[in-house]
Amino acid sequence: MNCMFSSISLYSMVLADTKFSGSRSVTLMAQSSKRTHHKKVPKNLRNPRRTKLPPDFGVNLFLKKPSTDTGLSHTYFDFDEEDKGGGDESEDDEQENDTVWESEELEAISSLFQGRIPQKPGMLFRERPLPLPLPHKLRPLKLPMSKKHVTLAAPKIASSRASICKQVYKNPNFLISLAREIKALTSNEDVSVVLDKCARFLRKGSLSLAIRELGHMELPERALQTFCWVQKQPHLFPDDRVLASTVEVLARHHELKVPLDLEKFTSLASRSVLEAMVRGFIGGGNLKLAWKLLLAARDGKRMLDPSIYVKLIMELGKNPDKYMLVITLLDELGQRDDFKLSQQDCTAIMKVGVRLHKFDVVESLFHWFRQSGRDPSVVMYTTLIHSRYSEKKYREALTVVWDMEASNCLFDLPAYRVVMKLFVALNDLSRAVRYFSKLKEAGFSPTYDIYRDMIKIYMVSGRLAKCKEVCREAELAGFKLYEQMVSRFAAN
Structure with missing residues (x-):
């Protein structure tokens, strides 16, 4: 039986001295004498550069395939080798990862710490094109223009004048100050001294408020002079509003000549002029003429505003001798189809009904006002309580008090x-x-x-x-x- 002995030899590998210690690092490797060629350990395993970093949080570790190590096991006694052994490879990696920055990129990065990024020369201020016209905002051809004051293409003076006109021609403060300037004129001066200065800023209906203000100032002559001045202005006359205001002021101050044929006058005059004349007669206390004019309008089948009837009913109701006329007006007002009264008008008629003991008129007006969807005021509630108290319906009046409390009426x-x-x-x-x-x-x-x-x-x-x-x-x-x-x- 042949026996074969194999000898095992120990080889030692002496490494270079480290920088930080004088000791030497020795790696012992066991190798068989029969192996003439051994597998060389990779350089990255002999000299690791750094410890492994923890994995990213976004990486799914379960989907990663496990790596199998096929090399020999090594024992490292000194970790200072990575400072010397892996230097060449790290320098190669740095050269591979090194990127070349251009001058523009460096300039942009440095400008972040200095201020505004310099722009390239070119069009710094671009003019944006106008938006295209929308088809739904364009008026179709061959249709009448809107009833608005269209300002044509004109110089800047005309446009500024138009803007001032829009601000002035219906401004109450301006018109009242105009009336005060007319009042400050001497008796020898005409109103044209004041009105000629602002004629280009006025439009139709502008001076109606100024004329009414002159009437409140007890200046009917100045109101008539203002109307005569308006007649000479082609861009201000004819105008029913100015005419109605002048007629009302003159009728209130008993300076209006009453036409002899009222029926012909009512057939020719407009509704606004008729109502202004009746209001002027009522305000001036001339109830007889107001009554005649109202009868002439009724005979001519001219229906006036219900507020005119209310004003006349209130004034006639103050005189017990005119109660029959009031009852006639109440009946005529109740037969109208366009029965539209404000809260103040309803309350005024209810008070007159209580005075005339027309309690049914009071009740019907109150119910009509509630059915119209409006809330009665404390004055209307009080009038209804007084009406039922006067009719000796005390329990019914007490229900109105409960309604007032339920509606939180003060x-x-x-x-x-x-x-x-x-x-x-x-x-x-x-x-x-x-x-x-x-x-x-x-x-x-x-x-x-x-x-x-x-x-x-x-x-x-x-x-x-x-x-x-x-x-x-x-x-x-x-x-x-x-x-x-x-x-x-x-x-x-």
Whole structure:
């Protein structure tokens, strides 16, 4: 039996001295003597440059294939070798990763720390082209132009004049100041001294407000002179608004000549002029002429505004001898189809209806106003309570008080006066006391009739001490009570 011995030899590899220590690093490797050729360990495994970095957070480690190491196991006793052994390869990698920066890029990066990036020479200020016209905003051809004042292509003076005209021709402050300048004129001067200066800024209807202001200043002559000046201006006349304002001012000051044939006049005059004349006669107290003109318009089948009827009803209702005319106007107004009245007009007619004991008119007007979708005011509620109180419908009047409370309608002093009368008529002491205290909490001072109603309801209830207290309060407020009440209290 043949035996073969194999010898194992130890080879030592001496490495270079390190910079930081004088000791030598020795790597022991076991190798068989029979192997003449051994596999060389890669350079990156012999001299690693750095420790491995942790993986990125975005990398899925489970999808990465595991790497299999097929080399020999080595033991490293000194990690300072990476500073010397891997120097050549790191320099090669740096040369490969080194990028060449251009001058423009360096200049752009340096400008980030200095300020604005310098621009290349060229068109620094570009003019943007105008937007294309939209087809839906263009008017089609062969159609009439809009009824607006179209300013043609003109010099800058004309455009500035148009802008001033738009600001001036209907400005109330300017027109009122114009009337004041006319008032400041002497008796020998004509209104043309003031109006000629601003003639180019005026338009049709501009001077109607100035004429009405002259009427408030008791200057009907100046109003007539202004109208005569307007007649001479072709761009201001004819104009119904200026004519109506002049007619109203002259009629209010009894300086308007009444035509003999009213029927012919009403058939030729416009509605605005007729209404202005009636308003002027009513404002001047000439109710007879206003009534005649209204009858002539009715016979000529000319329907005037309902507010004209309301004004005439209010003025005629002040005279008990004219109650029949008021009833006629109420019936005529109720038969109209275009029944449109404001809240003030409704309240005025309701007050006249209470005075004439036309309680059905009051009720119908109130219901019509509620059905029109509007909320009644405290004056309208008070008028309705007074109407039902006058008709001795106390319970129905109390429901109106509940409606006022439900609608959060604030009471004023006339409303408290009417409500106190209602509670006295109902002999409701608790509500009377509560509303008497609410009146004081609201900041109102009780009137003489409220003190009298409170004394009366306390006397009926047998509360004499309260009667004396209210009497002292009324005397401190400056009211003198009846001598009978004082003597009765003194006797008790």
